[in-house]
Amino acid sequence: MNQSYCSLAWLGVTTDPDGTLRPCCVSRDRILKDDGTPYNIGVDKLENIYNSNYYKELRRDMLDGVRITGCETCYNNEKTGRESRRLINNEVFKDQVFKDTHSEVKIQYLDLRLGNQCNLKCRMCSPMNSSMVEDEFNKNPDPVLDKFYLKSEISVKDWYESDTFNNNIDPHIPNLSTVYMTGGEPTLIKKNYDIMQRLLDNGRDEVTLIINTNMTNTNPRFYQLLKKFKKVIIQMSIDAKDELATYIRYPTDFNVVDKTINDLLSIGDNINLIAGPVVQTLNLNKLTELFEYFESFNRKYKKRVIDIRPGYVFNPEHNNIVYLPKQYKMDCYRKVYMWMMTSCKYQSLEFNNFMNSLKNKCYEDQFDREKIKNFYEFNSALDRIRNMSLQQANPELYDMIKKYE
Numbered sequence: 250m251n252q253s254y255c256s257l258a259w260l261g262v263t264t265d266p267d268g269t270l271r272p273c274c275v276s277r278d279r280i281l282k283d284d285g286t287p288y289n290i291g292v293d294k295l296e297n298i299y300n301s302n303y304y305k306e307l308r309r310d311m312l313d314g315v316r317i318t319g320c321e322t323c324y325n326n327e328k329t330g331r332e333s334r335r336l337i338n339n340e341v342f343k344d345q346v347f348k349d350t351h352s353e354v355k356i357q358y359l360d361l362r363l364g365n366q367c368n369l370k371c372r373m374c375s376p377m378n379s380s381m382v383e384d385e386f387n388k389n390p391d392p393v394l395d396k397f398y399l400k401s402e403i404s405v406k407d408w409y410e411s412d413t414f415n416n417n418i419d420p421h422i423p424n425l426s427t428v429y430m431t432g433g434e435p436t437l438i439k440k441n442y443d444i445m446q447r448l449l450d451n452g453r454d455e456v457t458l459i460i461n462t463n464m465t466n467t468n469p470r471f472y473q474l475l476k477k478f479k480k481v482i483i484q485m486s487i488d489a490k491d492e493l494a495t496y497i498r499y500p501t502d503f504n505v506v507d508k509t510i511n512d513l514l515s516i517g518d519n520i521n522l523i524a525g526p527v528v529q530t531l532n533l534n535k536l537t538e539l540f541e542y543f544e545s546f547n548r549k550y551k552k553r554v555i556d557i558r559p560g561y562v563f564n565p566e567h568n569n570i571v572y573l574p575k576q577y578k579m580d581c582y583r584k585v586y587m588w589m590m591t592s593c594k595y596q597s598l599e600f601n602n603f604m605n606s607l608k609n610k611c612y613e614d615q616f617d618r619e620k621i622k623n624f625y626e627f628n629s630a631l632d633r634i635r636n637m638s639l640q641q642a643n644p645e646l647y648d649m650i651k652k653y654e
Contacts, residue, residue: 251314255323255335256342258308261358264290266365266378266433268408270298271319272307274360274429275334278319280304291408295417296354305350312348322563329606332599341426356421360429363409363440367433369463371498372631373529373562379433385634393630397565397623409440418444422451431461436471445474455479461486461525464509465501476516483513484525485555489532490542496642497531499635510546514554522555528607529562530624533570533581534645537588547595557600561610567624571615577649578611618653625654 257263257273264270268291270280279287281303288298298304310317316324323333342357367379375398376383386394408414428448435441448456454477461484475481487506488494494503513520524543528536536559543555562568570578589596589604628639640647 250339250346251311252324252327253314253316253320254311255320255338256345256347257334257338257358258304258311259347259352260342260345260356261338261360262290262295262356263360264362266362268292268414272317273334273338275322276317276319277321289408290417291411291414294413295356299352299354304352308347308350308352312350326606329609331602331606354421355424357424357426358429359418359421359425359427360431361435361441361444362431362433363435363438364406365433366437367463368437368466369434369498369501370635371463372496372531372628373527373565373568389634391630391634393626397567397627419447422448422453425453425456427457427459429459429461434463434466435460436462436466436468442470442474445478449474449477457482459484463487463498463501464506467505467509467512472512472516475513475520479519480521481519482521482523484523485510486525486527487539488526488529489535490538493532493535493642496637496639497529499637510555514546514550524555524557524559526557526559527562528559528570529568530570530573531568531628531643531646533573533578534584535643536581536585540585540588541592544593544595553595553597557596557603559603559607565623565627567620567627569620571610571613572617572620574616574649574653575612575614582608582611621650621653625650 255273261273262270263273263276265279268289269287270290271278272280280298280301281287283302288301290298307317320335323335326333327336338358362378365376365378365380365383367374367381370379370381370385374382376386377398382398386398425448428444430438430441430444432438445458448454448458456478457480458475458478459482460475463486486498488497491503494501494506510522513522526532526536526539532539540557543557546555547553561570566572585607586604589600593600632638639650
């Protein structure tokens with residue numbers, strides 16, 4: 250199998266909050282019609298989308314081993330020794346190898362972002378992905394924020410309530426092996442509950458359910474539905490503890506997050522918790538405290554009940570750690586490395602692979618003063634609106650940033 254092929258091009262559907270589609274969740278490209286406009290799963294028939302010229306050309310390039318524009322995240326992960334989504338997908342679906350650009354349209358991996366309804370205003374998010382960020386920006390239009398925010402030209406509202414969307418999804422319920430839900434905040438989106446119930450009504454409790462959640466919404470119905478699936482993976486979007494958690498994912502109450510973790514651990518063995526902090530400028534120097542918090546649950550249970558699998562923020566670019574001063578990055582890495590060597594007992598090989606990639610990013614010098622200035626400018630704008638302070642939330646980072654802004 251070549252270094253471009255990815256099975257999701259034949260088996261998966263990934264939506265954005267506005268109903269447009271991408272080849273997968275880490276791809277940066279939308280699936281386009283011949284006229285250059287994006288397909289929308291709430292408007293267009295899936296059969297037409299899946300065997301469009303765009304998809305056929307994508308599959309042809311994959312079969313020919315051509316590196317795909319938009320798939321750089323996977324290529325970069327593989328280059329630094331991390332297991333990419335591409336490799337994971339190919340392993341999961343290794344019994345199905347495709348050699349034709351045509352697809353029979355039997356969707357097995359469904360990745361849903363049903364609108365942007367959310368209860369948080371994360372600093373690395375955008376109006377397209379969070380209704381709270383959208384509302385804040387509409388009430389406080391700011392040219393600084395406007396430079397960096399991702400906005401959709403298409404409404405993110407209600408496309409998933411259309412008959413076309415339901416007709417696109419329902420025939421594939423018997424084929425599905427995995428359903429991934431994020432948002433927005435998926436536990437707030439009623440349509441997600443409807444889809445979970447439809448899976449159960451069709452006897453599909455063996456479908457692996459993956460929920461990417463900020464852990465701040467404790468809906469009793471959510472817990473009741475989770476109990477009925479044989480395997481549930483909760484990907485916890487937690488980037489820091491205490492005050493910094495509130496600063497990054499405003500207005501997170503970390504006490505609620507902690508309670509939610511304990512509640513989920515009490516449900517049963519069908520629940521698997523994955524901590525998925527996104528490593529970024531705001532938390533690089535605080536990773537040790539966060540990782541220690543997660544590992545403390547493993548010590549308590551004397552087994553791995555929380556699997557730490559961090560990712561990285563790439564956009565907006567000023568949040569990308571590669572542009573920080575090399576010495577600062579190296580100091581942050583060494584602190585995490587010492588923790589791993591002395592206090593980390595229960596983590597998987599994937600965590601070690603992450604540490605290798607983190608070392609590579611921290612020991613390379615891509616310092617960019619302009620990105621530092623953009624970071625300070627962006628967060629200062631948000632601080633004025635939210636009456637918050639980077640200096641108070643992360644004094645060490647603030648002192649470093651002030652040298653360059």
